Amino acid sequence: MSFSIKKQGDIVVVDVEGQLIVGNRQELKQKVLDELERGEKKFLIDFSQTGYIDSSGLGVLVSLSKKIREQGGELRLANLNDDLKTLFELTKLDTLFQIADSRERALETF
Amino acid sequence: MSFSIKKQGDIVVVDVEGQLIVGNRQELKQKVLDELERGEKKFLIDFSQTGYIDSSGLGVLVSLSKKIREQGGELRLANLNDDLKTLFELTKLDTLFQIADSRERALETF
Amino acid sequence: MRSVLTTDPDPPFSALRVRVELEIPSDVRCIERVVELVAQQCQYLEYNPRQIALNVPVALTEALSNAILRGNHEDPGKNVQVRAEVTREQLVVEVADEGDGFDLDECTLDPTVGEALMREDGRGLFLMRRLMDRIERFYNHRNIVRMTMRRHD
Amino acid sequence: MRSVLTTDPDPPFSALRVRVELEIPSDVRCIERVVELVAQQCQYLEYNPRQIALNVPVALTEALSNAILRGNHEDPGKNVQVRAEVTREQLVVEVADEGDGFDLDECTLDPTVGEALMREDGRGLFLMRRLMDRIERFYNHRNIVRMTMRRHD
Numbered sequence A, B: 001m002s003f004s005i006k007k008q009g010d011i012v013v014v015d016v017e018g019q020l021i022v023g024n025r026q027e028l029k030q031k032v033l034d035e036l037e038r039g040e041k042k043f044l045i046d047f048s049q050t051g052y053i054d055s056s057g058l059g060v061l062v063s064l065s066k067k068i069r070e071q072g073g074e075l076r077l078a079n080l081n082d083d084l085k086t087l088f089e090l091t092k093l094d095t096l097f098q099i100a101d102s103r104e105r106a107l108e109t110f
Numbered sequence C, D: 001m002r003s004v005l006t007t008d009p010d011p012p013f014s015a016l017r018v019r020v021e022l023e024i025p026s027d028v029r030c031i032e033r034v035v036e037l038v039a040q041q042c043q044y045l046e047y048n049p050r051q052i053a054l055n056v057p058v059a060l061t062e063a064l065s066n067a068i069l070r071g072n073h074e075d076p077g078k079n080v081q082v083r084a085e086v087t088r089e090q091l092v093v094e095v096a097d098e099g100d101g102f103d104l105d106e107c108t109l110d111p112t113v114g115e116a117l118m119r120e121d122g123r124g125l126f127l128m129r130r131l132m133d134r135i136e137r138f139y140n141h142r143n144i145v146r147m148t149m150r151r152h153d
């Protein structure tokens, strides 16, 4: 599993490849917080290459979203497959995040 | 698993796709015997797409080779991978068959 | 002349049971491989794709991380044992740690309402309960969490 | 700005045992799926590729076809039970049929010499012996052939 981070315009785009779980969620968190510290405000996490997410992965998304909002920024999610959508619905986290069907849509509407 | 049979010049070429084992060896035998009855004399069995061969698969090759020779024909084998070569060596059947490294070599020297 | 012969599809097994027993160090990096192994067994037994991609991986990851973090406190001297039994009827997975256990009936906080929705933690047991058909906890030499899920087509 | 983070490789299991138990009808078309299942388990436990591609498939096919053809005489009322236990040390597979059994020590014909080389049959037990480290036969409710093979890297 790995994360790749790049910038598109003024948006930081993170791809999560593989699982986002207890064993690696800290890396994602740190990486995004580093960007936030550098002054970045707009974040998009793309899950098109993600397998599954556990509760601690979800927890990191919640806490990142809070921290980003505190800095006047925004975190959006894109490309959740049906299983991941179900996971967000089960936990009602679909009500907490802006979730776009595609990366393009998420980038456009930022 | 499946067998495909085609003719190249005056040589009947059989590809064994998958396993050659007790569950399907009879099909191979029948198909080759049909061709032999039709008067074909030269046979090449290509194992490049073969997984494993069991004792009854080996047995069919032995009996086909005998029957073909009785009709004045010849059976050659080609493209045994290392594992299959080992199988022929263990059973000393490498001494019974003409085994070519490639289909082309087998066809050329017929 | 060109002909292809293909044999009939294989008849099904009349019965099949796969048991996996394993022991891992108290290291969360081991979780993914365990999950992959158990999910693969479910695939052999033709569980529903969603069960293989969502229910099993997430619930098992929760049970394993609780065992490693809450049960064993990542103590390198302690390990976690996993036993999975997979049949065409159901999956039963037991995760055993060397901790003192906990009261499952007290951990019923709903992380989907109020303040809890904004918390970073507290979704593990909730997800296990939602993704499996049954969760049990008992003590038998070790603290054991057992999860049961019926196979869906 | 472009960065990729990759986590460390997963630490190994400290112990792992996979058991497969299955029952198949007395139908040789079932053999391939059983072989695939057992070979896949050996792959998980990182057996040598040759063991996975040659030793296990061929020896197990022999044992299964003997059980189906010689033991059960393809009687649809009889089945064959298979149990495989795979660890990092060894594979033990037992194939149990409902026949009368046979004397393993009497079946020692060498199919590589003389007339036998030209025969169609008689290579099954020979291959099992050459491809496995040990072959045993005993009776325990059923006629059982047990094959043991040490794992190679």
Ligand SMILES: Nc1ncnc2c1ncn2[C@@H]1O[C@H](COP(=O)(O)OP(=O)(O)O)[C@@H](O)[C@H]1O
Binding pocket: A055, C062, C066, C067, C070, C071, C072, C097, C099, C100, C101, C102, C107, C121, C122, C123, C124, C125, C126, C143
């Ligand atoms: N294996 C375990 N050993 C000890 N305590 C556990 C175990 N599993 C769960 N718990 C307890 O149950 C609580 C709730 O767990 P969970 O719902 O997974 O949320 P989280 O782990 O995020 O707090 C944990 O905080 C812990 O106190």
Ligand SMILES: Nc1ncnc2c1ncn2[C@@H]1O[C@H](COP(=O)(O)OP(=O)(O)O)[C@@H](O)[C@H]1O
Binding pocket: B055, D062, D066, D067, D070, D071, D072, D097, D099, D100, D101, D102, D107, D121, D122, D123, D124, D125, D126, D143
């Ligand atoms: N499961 C079994 N039940 C009864 N007899 C068996 C069994 N397995 C092997 N045998 C006996 O051992 C003989 C040798 O088997 P094998 O070496 O596989 O050669 P083949 O099956 O080609 O004759 C068989 O012919 C049969 O008499």
